[in-house]
Amino acid sequence: MSVVDLTTSQFRNLASEKTLFHTNLNFLVGDNGSGKSSFLEALFYIAHGKSFRTSNVSNLIVNGADKFVVSVYTSNKTRLGIEFSLLGNNVIKIDGVSQNKMSELAKNIVVQIVTPESFKMFFGGPKERRKFVDLGMFHVEHNFSELWKVFSKTLKQRNACLKRKIVDQQLAYWTEEFCRLSEAIASIRKSYVDNLKIEVNSWLAILLPDVTEDITVQYQQGWNSKKELSEVLAQNIEKERERGFSLFGAQKFDIRFLIGGVAIENKLSRGQQKLFLLALTFAQTKLIEQVNRVKPILLIDDIGAELDETSRKAMSVALTKVDCQTFITAIELQALHPLIPNNNNEFKMFHVEHGKISIKSE
Numbered sequence: 001m002s003v004v005d006l007t008t009s010q011f012r013n014l015a016s017e018k019t020l021f022h023t024n025l026n027f028l029v030g031d032n033g034s035g036k037s038s039f040l041e042a043l044f045y046i047a048h049g050k051s052f053r054t055s056n057v058s059n060l061i062v063n064g065a066d067k068f069v070v071s072v073y074t075s076n077k078t079r080l081g082i083e084f085s086l087l088g089n090n091v092i093k094i095d096g097v098s099q100n101k102m103s104e105l106a107k108n109i110v111v112q113i114v115t116p117e118s119f120k121m122f123f124g125g126p127k128e129r130r131k132f133v134d135l136g137m138f139h140v141e142h143n144f145s146e147l148w149k150v151f152s153k154t155l156k157q158r159n160a161c162l163k164r165k166i167v168d169q170q171l172a173y174w175t176e177e178f179c180r181l182s183e184a185i186a187s188i189r190k191s192y193v194d195n196l197k198i199e200v201n202s203w204l205a206i207l208l209p210d211v212t213e214d215i216t217v218q219y220q221q222g223w224n225s226k227k228e229l230s231e232v233l234a235q236n237i238e239k240e241r242e243r244g245f246s247l248f249g250a251q252k253f254d255i256r257f258l259i260g261g262v263a264i265e266n267k268l269s270r271g272q273q274k275l276f277l278l279a280l281t282f283a284q285t286k287l288i289e290q291v292n293r294v295k296p297i298l299l300i301d302d303i304g305a306e307l308d309e310t311s312r313k314a315m316s317v318a319l320t321k322v323d324c325q326t327f328i329t330a331i332e333l334q335a336l337h338p339l340i341p342n343n344n345n346e347f348k349m350f351h352v353e354h355g356k357i358s359i360k361s362e
């Protein structure tokens, strides 16, 4: 699946014009502040209903206006659109028909992004890693989103009981449900991470061929894996009542990346970490593609940051193999060498200036 065209209105600094994209490879080159990331932001927004940079979506509305619109036409001959207004709601449309849920749009378009800030995945708390895995889970394990919805409600109920600080039948009921759902989620997450682990190694062979030490993805399910969750909760009930929320369970999962047994962030250079992140993203793209009728679209912001020419060469091999629509931004053309194919039909090169996107002529 690819995006044939994108139209935005009152979205950050972007001009309200229709842009026609290449089905495979699109490069966007422009100075700082020209609007490259805003284009990626618009594509990300239509697939996720949120920004990859700000939790306050109102910031995406052009200064002085009260709403924005983003619309794409896909190679599956479907028009997808979102209008967001200052009133705080999304009006979601598929082929002009209003939809109640963002998840309806997400069935038609899958977008993954790598930015210079994606390093948070290694350095930061578990939030980014959880988001990454659950994006894959949503698209690969089709019963996951329903399970997750029921689990989230159960977690809320259990937390409300813990906040009341009373050990009663209600808490016992929600704890039993919570354990059952946590175990079910942990088990499908584990099998997803196992598959990710296998897939990522084939991408690492292309992107980090010189790293010979064993690289593993370690799955932490959210409680001691040698024990039943019910046992862990029984042992920690006083602590949980004191804190007023659930301290263990499927909501607390994490994944860690180790190289030769050492955390990746302590061993690999920043450039190598970026390549590792790309390997993970390509691996997830392939897993999503295997089960989903919608092929993921890849957004890669500021490719030049930290990647030397050899790394970019490895990346260009990986891009050919991943074979999905890709948008890559750079401040200078030079940073895209040697990613640009020799054949002009295999890509589109855009110049971005003051929010306007045009085909780069030279």
Ligand SMILES: Nc1ncnc2c1ncn2[C@@H]1O[C@H](COP(=O)(O)OP(=O)(O)OP(=O)(O)O)[C@@H](O)[C@H]1O
Binding pocket: 011, 012, 013, 030, 031, 032, 033, 034, 035, 036, 037, 038, 039, 059, 060, 061, 062, 063, 331
């Ligand atoms: N709500 C808004 N209304 C109008 N302009 C905005 C809004 N939000 C941000 N901008 C401006 O849009 C411009 C484009 O920002 P964007 O992040 O897309 O640039 P960029 O080309 O990716 O730059 P860089 O290479 O520095 O990352 C910036 O000058 C920014 O100040």
